[in-house]
Amino acid sequence: MAEENWADIGSTEDLSRAPLQHVTAGSRELAVSFKDGRFGVVSNACNHVGGPLGEGRLDGDYITCPWHNWKFHRCNGKGEPGFEEDAVPAYTVKVEGGRVLVDIASATKRTRKPHPPHPLARRIERAPGPVRVAGISTSPMDEANPRFSGSDHLLRHALDACAGHGAESKMIRLNELRFRACEGYYSKSARACTWPCSITQMDGDDQLDRVYEALVHWADAIIVATPIRWGAASSLYFKMAERLNCVQNSITIRNQVLIRNKVAGFIVVGGQDNIQGVAGQMLGFFAELGFIFPQFPYVAHSRGWSSEDMERNVEIVRESQELADGAAMLARRCIDLAAGLIAQGQAPASIERGGRKAHPLDMERTTGKVD
Numbered sequence: 001m002a003e004e005n006w007a008d009i010g011s012t013e014d015l016s017r018a019p020l021q022h023v024t025a026g027s028r029e030l031a032v033s034f035k036d037g038r039f040g041v042v043s044n045a046c047n048h049v050g051g052p053l054g055e056g057r058l059d060g061d062y063i064t065c066p067w068h069n070w071k072f073h074r075c076n077g078k079g080e081p082g083f084e085e086d087a088v089p090a091y092t093v094k095v096e097g098g099r100v101l102v103d104i105a106s107a108t109k110r111t112r113k114p115h116p117p118h119p120l121a122r123r124i125e126r127a128p129g130p131v132r133v134a135g136i137s138t139s140p141m142d143e144a145n146p147r148f149s150g151s152d153h154l155l156r157h158a159l160d161a162c163a164g165h166g167a168e169s170k171m172i173r174l175n176e177l178r179f180r181a182c183e184g185y186y187s188k189s190a191r192a193c194t195w196p197c198s199i200t201q202m203d204g205d206d207q208l209d210r211v212y213e214a215l216v217h218w219a220d221a222i223i224v225a226t227p228i229r230w231g232a233a234s235s236l237y238f239k240m241a242e243r244l245n246c247v248q249n250s251i252t253i254r255n256q257v258l259i260r261n262k263v264a265g266f267i268v269v270g271g272q273d274n275i276q277g278v279a280g281q282m283l284g285f286f287a288e289l290g291f292i293f294p295q296f297p298y299v300a301h302s303r304g305w306s307s308e309d310m311e312r313n314v315e316i317v318r319e320s321q322e323l324a325d326g327a328a329m330l331a332r333r334c335i336d337l338a339a340g341l342i343a344q345g346q347a348p349a350s351i352e353r354g355g356r357k358a359h360p361l362d363m364e365r366t367t368g369k370v371d
Contacts, residue, residue: 005105006094015039015100020063020074022054028104030054030091031063033074040074041091041102047072047079047112049191053088067185067192068202077108085113120196120212124258126220131167131338133331134219135159136211138226138237141175150269150301150317154327155225158267161328167335172210174236179208182242186249195250195258197243208243215289216247220338221263222291223331224282228270228302233278247289259290261346265334266298267327269317275300294333299326 007025009032015021016034022044023030029044031054042063044054051067058064062071062080071080077090092106135158139149155171162169180203186193194201200209215222226233250256264286268278279298287293301323303313317323 003105004103006101007104008099009041009102010100012039012095012098012100019058020054020056022052025102025104030102031056031074032100033058033063035061035074038075039093039095039100041093042072042074042077043089043107043110045088046070047086047088047110049194051189051192067188068198079113083113085111087111118196118201120200120209120216122217124217126342129168131162131165131220131335131342132218133159133162133167133169133334133338134214134222135169135171136214136222136224136240137171137173137175138224138234138240139173139175140234140236141173143175148314148318149227150314151225151227151267153317154267154269154299154301154323155223157324158223158265158327158331161331162335165332165335167331169331170214172214174211174240177207177210179206179239179243181239182245186245190249190253193246193249193253195246195256197246199243208240211240211244212247215244215262216258219262220342221265221334223265223267223334224286225267225269226278226282228268228272228274228278231272231274231277233268233282237282241285244285244289251290257290261341262291263334263338263341264291264293264297265330267330268298268300268302270302273302275302292337294330294337296330296333299323299330 009023009025009030015032019035020031020033023032031042031044033040035058042053044052046053046065046067048065048068048070051065053063053065053072056064056066058074059071061074063074064071072078072088075090077088078084079086087110089107089110092103094101135155137152137155139151159169159171180199183199185198192198196212199206200212226237229235247258250258266279266282268275279300283293283297301317
C-alpha cells in the first residue's frame with residue numbers, strides 16, 4: 001500500500017461555499033465537491049477528451065462535465081449507472097482543524113469502458129470508382145408550400161451533367177435534414193470541439209452526419225448552392241458552416257487534415273447584388289477546410305437591388321439556357337480537376353503531421369501527475 005501523502009487543499013469555509021470547484025494540489029488538478037455536509041474529490045480531467053470536471057455542475061451525486069455531459073460520481077469517481085466502467089481517479093479526503101486534506105497517494109485507477117468509434121472517425125481512404133460529386137443545397141424552403149428555387153434549379157443542372165462526364169453525383173438538401181445549430185463547444189475550449197462533431201457523437205438523431213460523410217469520406221468534389229439573403233448566403237448555409245468548424249478545428253488541435261485534394265465549386269443566385277461578397281466568403285471558408293478550386297470556381301445570377309420583382313427573377317433563372325449551361329460547365333471543371341488529382345495519385349486521404357499539442361490525459365499516461 002502506498003504511503004499516505006496528505007495535501008491541504010483549502011479551508012472548509014472556502015470549499016463549502018460552492019457545490020463544485022476546481023482546485024490545484026501540487027501537480028494534481030482536482031474537482032472538489034460539497035454536498036450534504038460531505039466533501040468529495042476526484043480528478044479534474046474527464047475521461048472523454050479531458051474536460052474540466054471542476055467547472056461543471058452537480059446532478060445529485062454526479063459531476064456533469066461542462067464539455068459533453070459525461071457524468072462521474074463525486075466521491076468514488078465511477079460513471080453514472082450503466083457506465084460504471086468509466087471511472088476517473090477518486091481520492092480519500094478528511095477534515096481536520098477546519099482544513100480539507102486529500103491523500104494524493106490514494107488515487108484510484110482511471111478506467112475506461114470500451115466505446116466503439118463513431119463511423120465518421122474511420123480512416124479516410126478513397127474507394128475505387130469514378131469521380132464522385134456531392135451537391136449541397138442550402139436553400140430554405142416551406143416544404144408544405146414549395147416554391148421554385150433558382151439555386152436548387154441550377155444545382156440540379158450541374159449534377160445532371162455529371163453522368164455525361166462519367167461521374168457519380170448526389171444531392172443533399174439541408175432543408176430536408178434535421179440538425180442542431182452549433183452549440184459553441186469551441187468557445188469553451190478548442191479541445192471541446194471534436195471530430196466527429198460533439199453533437200453528432202452525442203445525438204444519434206442529428207442528421208448533419210450525412211454532410212460530414214459526403215464531404216470527408218464520399219465526395220471527390222462538391223458544389224454548394226445558395227440563394228442570396230440580405231447580401232449574404234442563406235441562413236441554412238451558415239448553420240451548416242458553423243457545424244463544419246469541427247473539420248477545421250481538427251487541424252488546429254491535432255494537425256489532422258480531414259479534407260485533402262478535394263474540389264469545391266459554388267452556385268450563387270439572388271434577386272439582389274453582392275454576388276462577389278457571398279462567393280468570396282464561401283471561397284475563403286472552404287479553403288480553410290482544405291478544398292481547392294478550379295479556374296472560375298462559381299457561377300452566379302443576380303438582377304440587382306433595383307429589381308425586386310421576384311416572379312420575373314424566377315422566370316429568368318428557370319428559362320435561361322445560358323445559366324443552365326454555366327452550371328453544367330462548372331460541374332465539368334470540378335470533375336476535371338478532381339479526376340486529374342486522382343490520376344496523379346493525390347486521392348483524398350487523412351494526414352496527420354507532427355507537433356500534436358499536449359493533452360491532459362496524455363500527460364497523465366506519461367507522467368502520472370495530472371490527477
